[in-house]
Amino acid sequence: MRLVLLSVLCHYGAVVFSQSSVVNFYVATESPIAKAGLLANIGPSGSKSSGAKAGLVIASPSTTNPDYLFTWTRDSALVFKTIIDQFTGGQDTTLRPLIDLYVTAQAALQQVSNPSGTVLTGGLAEPKFNIDGTAFTGPWGRPQRDGPALRATAFITYANWLVANTNETFVTTTLWPIIKLDLDYVMNLWNQTTQVFLISTSALLTGVYDRFDLWEEVDSSSFFTTAAQHRALRQGSALATSIGQTSVVAGYNTQAGNILCFLQSYWNPSGGFITANTGGGRSGIDANTALASIHTFDPTAGCDATTFQPCSDKALSNLKVYVDSFRSIYGINSGISANAAVATGRYPEDVYFNGNPWYLTTAAVAEQLYDSLIVWKQQGSLTITTTSLAFFKQFMPSATTGTFASSTSAFTTLTSSVQTFADDFLSIVSKYTPSNGGFSEQFDKNAGTPLSAADLTWSYASALTVFSARQGFSSAVWGAKGLTVPSGACQSFVGPTVQVTFNVVATTQFGENIFLTGSLDALQNWSPTSAIPLNANNYPTWSVVVTLPANTDFQYKYIRVFNSVVTWESDPNNEQTTPASGSFVIDDTWR
Numbered sequence: 001m002r003l004v005l006l007s008v009l010c011h012y013g014a015v016v017f018s019q020s021s022v023v024n025f026y027v028a029t030e031s032p033i034a035k036a037g038l039l040a041n042i043g044p045s046g047s048k049s050s051g052a053k054a055g056l057v058i059a060s061p062s063t064t065n066p067d068y069l070f071t072w073t074r075d076s077a078l079v080f081k082t083i084i085d086q087f088t089g090g091q092d093t094t095l096r097p098l099i100d101l102y103v104t105a106q107a108a109l110q111q112v113s114n115p116s117g118t119v120l121t122g123g124l125a126e127p128k129f130n131i132d133g134t135a136f137t138g139p140w141g142r143p144q145r146d147g148p149a150l151r152a153t154a155f156i157t158y159a160n161w162l163v164a165n166t167n168e169t170f171v172t173t174t175l176w177p178i179i180k181l182d183l184d185y186v187m188n189l190w191n192q193t194t195q196v197f198l199i200s201t202s203a204l205l206t207g208v209y210d211r212f213d214l215w216e217e218v219d220s221s222s223f224f225t226t227a228a229q230h231r232a233l234r235q236g237s238a239l240a241t242s243i244g245q246t247s248v249v250a251g252y253n254t255q256a257g258n259i260l261c262f263l264q265s266y267w268n269p270s271g272g273f274i275t276a277n278t279g280g281g282r283s284g285i286d287a288n289t290a291l292a293s294i295h296t297f298d299p300t301a302g303c304d305a306t307t308f309q310p311c312s313d314k315a316l317s318n319l320k321v322y323v324d325s326f327r328s329i330y331g332i333n334s335g336i337s338a339n340a341a342v343a344t345g346r347y348p349e350d351v352y353f354n355g356n357p358w359y360l361t362t363a364a365v366a367e368q369l370y371d372s373l374i375v376w377k378q379q380g381s382l383t384i385t386t387t388s389l390a391f392f393k394q395f396m397p398s399a400t401t402g403t404f405a406s407s408t409s410a411f412t413t414l415t416s417s418v419q420t421f422a423d424d425f426l427s428i429v430s431k432y433t434p435s436n437g438g439f440s441e442q443f444d445k446n447a448g449t450p451l452s453a454a455d456l457t458w459s460y461a462s463a464l465t466v467f468s469a470r471q472g473f474s475s476a477v478w479g480a481k482g483l484t485v486p487s488g489a490c491q492s493f494v495g496p497t498v499q500v501t502f503n504v505v506a507t508t509q510f511g512e513n514i515f516l517t518g519s520l521d522a523l524q525n526w527s528p529t530s531a532i533p534l535n536a537n538n539y540p541t542w543s544v545v546v547t548l549p550a551n552t553d554f555q556y557k558y559i560r561v562f563n564s565v566v567t568w569e570s571d572p573n574n575e576q577t578t579p580a581s582g583s584f585v586i587d588d589t590w591r
């Protein structure tokens with residue numbers, strides 16, 4: 001009897017202690033490797049980034065299959081946000097000179113004209129540049145509108161520290177002009193529907209004209225991008241107020257309210273998940289959502305669902321749906337019970353390198369859970385709603401809705417289960433980390449071996465942020481607390497419309513058709529492939545009636561399509577403004 005009891009105790013002890021001590025050991029050994037791996041990829045003196053301009057982050061030293069030896073605005077901002085958090089949080093006070101190099105490098109990069117435009121016509125959302133700081137002119141999914149927002153957030157974090165440390169001068173003279181360019185871009189162009197977006201015909205013809213999600217694949221609105229834009233404008237307006245740049249505050253706040261409204265539209269109540277991308281023909285289940293949650297974490301906002309905080313019922317429900325979507329599609333996940341941690345990837349339909357788990361997405365799941373634990377412990381309670389019930393039932397089948405104080409056994413059981421669950425995701429990252437501690441982008445879904453780009457800088461940053469969250473560190477507050485969607489914010493999207501008739505005189509050959517596309521959603525955002533067909537009932541006049549927003553400037557062109565070959569009208573774009581109400585007829589002749 002005594003022997004049996006002892007073995008039960010030992011077994012129990014072994015499970016609990018070995019699991020968390022394995023993770024402790026992993027965190028302790030991997031932290032310096034991840035930090036060194038990240039720093040090696042930053043110019044000018046990073047050991048794996050020779051040729052990179054000072055302050056520029058290479059995505060990976062990999063030059064073939066895939067070639068990632070470029071600097072991405074998004075990756076760089078996420079990497080430097082990690083560095084800035086370590087510096088401003090006092091974890092590493094030696095990083096300031098590197099941060100200052102990043103400032104100088106980005107100020108220069110903002111001014112580089114590129115295929116997305118110039119600094120004032122859209123160039124800020126160019127996703128990637130050559131590592132010497134020149135424009136990358138090849139075809140790409142551009143623009144990507146999270147870049148300016150993420151870069152602004154990184155700089156604002158630094159700026160807030162400088163203001164608090166008696167160096168407002170540097171903020172006003174150097175940082176603010178950089179931040180303002182990015183925020184003005186977000187304010188003006190976050191939603192194409194409300195703005196004319198000027199693009200070149202050459203960009204149109206190569207099909208690289210629309211906004212793209214963070215995986216650079218889907219040309220539709222993306223939850224991650226919208227969440228990052230919202231955060232940036234909120235922080236920007238607070239910084240502007242604190243340094244007396246008050247002229248921008250009203251504009252930033254208004255658009256932040258509109259974006260917060262739009263953010264709500266990604267929630268899919270019947271599926272219990274966030275539709276990460278509103279287009280693209282996918283389920284919309286995507287790591288983009290967990291990444292958005294951890295990158296917009298504000299520990300003072302509690303479990304607020306309006307900003308999809310990590311512990312909000314919506315974000316937790318979404319996390320379960322996201323994680324579960326990988327259980328049956330990766331060989332390395334087979335045999336793992338339905339409520340245990342598994343390796344996760346970008347989205348279940350992924351076919352890049354045949355679709356595999358990624359280190360940074362699996363780490364993001366753990367980080368969202370650690371962030372949640374920080375808040376539950378801080379507020380001394382945990383709330384289960386009908387939305388989050390399925391998430392909690394994974395750990396406690398008897399869980400019910402309600403608020404559970406830290407003195408209750410439900411709180412104890414659930415928080416310790418979530419801690420274990422989070423550690424298990426890190427154990428998976430650990431299990432598939434090669435012995436040298438290096439992180440590539442992916443690991444093989446069947447063999448578990450590293451795959452795709454080696455030494456991915458973002459993978460290293462994701463390790464540092466998840467380790468820091470596990471230790472209970474949270475990054476700086478950004479103003480998410482108590483936010484609500486302002487009344488009237490959502491109406492700005494569904495304002496009055498007018499019926500616009502487009503007539504164009506165009507002689508065509510048999511089998512040739514005329515289409516219309518232009519700068520508004522209703523005009524298919526310059527897409528030649530989804531352009532609007534005109535009818536030839538009154539040939540040679542081609543016609544169509546389209547519903548457009550009232551009082552709106554827009555640009556457009558007609559295209560001819562013959563045997564799938566697209567011919568655009570010659571430049572410049574046609575331009576019109578819709579009236580306040582009623583109908584409107586436009587008579588054109590093909591040019």
Ligand SMILES: *[C@@H]1O[C@H](CO)[C@@H](O)[C@H](O)[C@H]1NC(C)=O
Nearest residue numbers: 096097100162166167169170
């Ligand atoms: C303010 O910060 C900048 C950037 O780190 C630095 O170059 C400058 O010397 C600082 N000025 C003061 C007065 O501390």
Ligand SMILES: *[C@@H]1O[C@H](CO)[C@@H](O)[C@H](O)[C@H]1NC(C)=O
Nearest residue numbers: 190191192193211221262493
């Ligand atoms: C702009 O807002 C409308 C209405 O909410 C939405 O349908 C559209 O997709 C948004 N566009 C972008 C680029 O986010």
